[in-house]
Amino acid sequence: MTIRALCHEDLPDVLGIECQGYSFPWSESIFRGCFRPDYRLWALESGHWLTGYAVVAYMAGEAHLLNLCVAPAKRGSGGGRRLLRHLIVESARDGMTQVLLEVRMSNQAAIDLYTSEGFDVIGRRPGYYPSGKEREDALVMALPLEGGLPDSHQ
Template sequence: MQEDDLEWIAGQDRQLYPFPWAAVNFADSMSAGYGCWTMFDGTERVGYAVLMMVLDEVHILNISVVLAHQGRGLGRRLLDHLAVVAKAAGARQMFLEVRPSNMPALALYQRAGFETIGRRKGYYPAADGREDALVMRWPL
């Protein structure tokens, strides 16, 4: 991920999520030293991810494929890339939170080998108040 990508990424996040990250959130992630990637298909940007590495664990903070390119297996490719990076950094497990209402993401994570290990009550803002988050873990 480069600074030149940030406005594009924030624009995509606004199209994907009702409560998106702003460009400054991605910039802060880069400044903090988190792993930040923009995914390309040829010369076209098609996705992005932010990964926080802590000791022998990694936490996916954001993983997204733009609407026009969903359903092509790119999310799995991006997830697999994060796993390779995590393993190379010595990670033994990967964590993430996901909305229970995000069925496509849940299906992707379950197919990859993530298991639900907990629930964070009222974690996400939602149109009608708050939505829980499922906490998922993938042993690497």
């Protein structure tokens, strides 16, 4: 598995993974809007195939992880962890003070991943995610970078 910058030409593959991975996927226009100087977009490749991606916005010295997704057929292979560690290291290199993210309360696999990489729950956003007729709460999680990278990321 390798990680590289995501490019516009990757969007058809990204949209395919997005639609497989989420009940309420981002649109192509949302992804296109992320190709800006204050965003970082990463592609995970296995062989010559795009198998995952991450979208991070840099705002006020913080890296906000907006989307991290691995193709369902490739989950459990360590790709999500690899993407997460990569974006943490790059965020620290770029001078960000912390990485923030929201995660669905029902997404225990993602919560476990983030916790195992040093993220702590710092809040909750009621009704943050669409979920059929209702809305689902999000946990807000953070990983401080001010004192340097956590040991697991060096």
